[in-house]
Amino acid sequence: xxxxxxxxxxxxVTILELYAQWIREGKLKVNSDWNKDLGVKxxxxxxxxxxxxxxxxxxxxxLRFVIKTVVGEENFIDTVPNRGNNFCCGGGGGALQAGFPxxxxxxxxxxxxxxxxxxxxxxxxxxxxxxxQIEDIGEHYxxxxxxxxxxTIICLAMGKLSDTERTYLGPDLAEVGL
Amino acid sequence: xxxxxxxDNLDADFKDEVLSRIPDANFDLCLTCGTCTGGCPASEQMxxxxxxxxxxLNLGMDDEVLKHDWMWVCSMCQRCVTACPMxxxxxxxxxxxxxxxxxxxxxxxxxxxxxxxxRTGSAMGxxxxxxxxxxxxxxxxxxxxYPGYEGLEVSVDRVGAxxxxxxxxxxxxxxxxxMGPLWKVLHEVEADWTYPSVMWGGENYCMFLADNEGWxxxxxxxxxxxxxxxxxxxxxxxx
Numbered sequence: 001x002x003x004x005x006x007x008x009x010x011x012x013v014t015i016l017e018l019y020a021q022w023i024r025e026g027k028l029k030v031n032s033d034w035n036k037d038l039g040v041k042x043x044x045x046x047x048x049x050x051x052x053x054x055x056x057x058x059x060x061x062x063l064r065f066v067i068k069t070v071v072g073e074e075n076f077i078d079t080v081p082n083r084g085n086n087f088c089c090g091g092g093g094g095a096l097q098a099g100f101p102x103x104x105x106x107x108x109x110x111x112x113x114x115x116x117x118x119x120x121x122x123x124x125x126x127x128x129x130x131x132x133q134i135e136d137i138g139e140h141y142x143x144x145x146x147x148x149x150x151x152t153i154i155c156l157a158m159g160k161l162s163d164t165e166r167t168y169l170g171p172d173l174a175e176v177g178l
Numbered sequence: 179x180x181x182x183x184x185x186d187n188l189d190a191d192f193k194d195e196v197l198s199r200i201p202d203a204n205f206d207l208c209l210t211c212g213t214c215t216g217g218c219p220a221s222e223q224m225x226x227x228x229x230x231x232x233x234x235l236n237l238g239m240d241d242e243v244l245k246h247d248w249m250w251v252c253s254m255c256q257r258c259v260t261a262c263p264m265x266x267x268x269x270x271x272x273x274x275x276x277x278x279x280x281x282x283x284x285x286x287x288x289x290x291x292x293x294x295x296x297r298t299g300s301a302m303g304x305x306x307x308x309x310x311x312x313x314x315x316x317x318x319x320x321x322x323x324y325p326g327y328e329g330l331e332v333s334v335d336r337v338g339a340x341x342x343x344x345x346x347x348x349x350x351x352x353x354x355x356x357m358g359p360l361w362k363v364l365h366e367v368e369a370d371w372t373y374p375s376v377m378w379g380g381e382n383y384c385m386f387l388a389d390n391e392g393w394x395x396x397x398x399x400x401x402x403x404x405x406x407x408x409x410x411x412x413x414x415x416x417x
């Protein structure tokens with residue numbers, strides 16, 4: 001809308017900001033009790049569009065606040081570098097459909113190494129492109145991690161994640177909270 | 179003794195063309211420091227990198243630059259321009275390179291997704307009827323199967339809803355079970371929300387295709403639907 005100067009009456013936000021707002025307001029009652037004894041480690045992918053491209057870390061800081069609330073601060077391991085300075089996963093800009101898979105995977109090697117360094121077994125990817133690419137490079141380079149949407153983990157922390165909504169979870173979380 | 183190349187005397191048509199539209203792209207200011215390249219995951223792919231691309235552009239190597247497939251390997255992530263001490267807009271150059279390729283010769287996957295979006299409202303090519311059927315069907319299953327969610331409300335085009343959500347079309351089309359957790363969170367906070375039936379897919383492959391017309395059309399149709407039909411004050415990106 002900004003690019004083409006298209007006038008609009010509505011406000012545009014990301015759901016990540018709303019999750020954070022709802023948690024702060026006490027509307028979304030979630031905590032990390034489910035992960036206290038399990039100690040499952042999580043890291044995150046900062047989608048370029050809501051990190052570097054918005055010029056502030058506000059949204060990705062909200063993202064971290066939400067993640068730490070639902071998995072436990074001690075169970076979140078950040079990538080280096082991160083937030084506005086993060087590396088693109090390599091799935092953006094249409095790369096997933098551009099027809100150059102070898103180059104796309106070579107590009108993703110940096111992201112793969114970053115994730116591996118964290119030692120986390122789960123990567124939260126709040127962008128579908130990133131999700132697809134990080135899963136693909138994980139399989140390609142032999143990564144020992146699962147890639148999940150954020151809503152899956154919020155719902156898990158709510159104790160409301162049903163058995164059919166666990167496609168991306170590993171065996172360690174297949175039964176948790178059922 | 180070798181003579182220095184005088185940049186001002188070079189015939190760099192494509193550079194001039196892009197600069198005439200985006201003067202602050204600053205291509206002439208390159209110090210060749212390589213900061214862009216050091217932090218670019220696409221560096222060295224296809225024997226190309228951002229610094230080299232700018233060099234070639236400034237030297238007027240238009241033939242090589244314009245046909246180089248690296249423009250589709252770069253993801254326009256903007257790490258280079260953010261780090262560049264001279265604020266040279268390399269992603270804008272890559273976008274201009276993509277836009278210079280005849281539309282039908284751009285990568286088939288991206289082209290197909292853009293065309294489907296223009297035609298159906300989502301890159302996966304699901305018509306709005308299919309979309310509506312899928313979300314209402316999945317919602318009905320949740321209401322029937324999961325105690326506590328008998329009152330789960332999922333709607334399409336509910337006029338006056340406070341929030342309109344867009345959703346990546348891969349979710350309803352290839353993994354509909356991924357929508358449930360999102361809806362449950364919305365239910366928990368008693369959000370007043372709906373999906374739009376027009377340009378409902380959250381992605382935009384026309385942007386990746388560098389198809390300005392298609393990109394603009396998708397956004398305009400979407401904005402018109404929200405402002406004039408649904409009259410919702412808030413649009414929420416689900417990613």
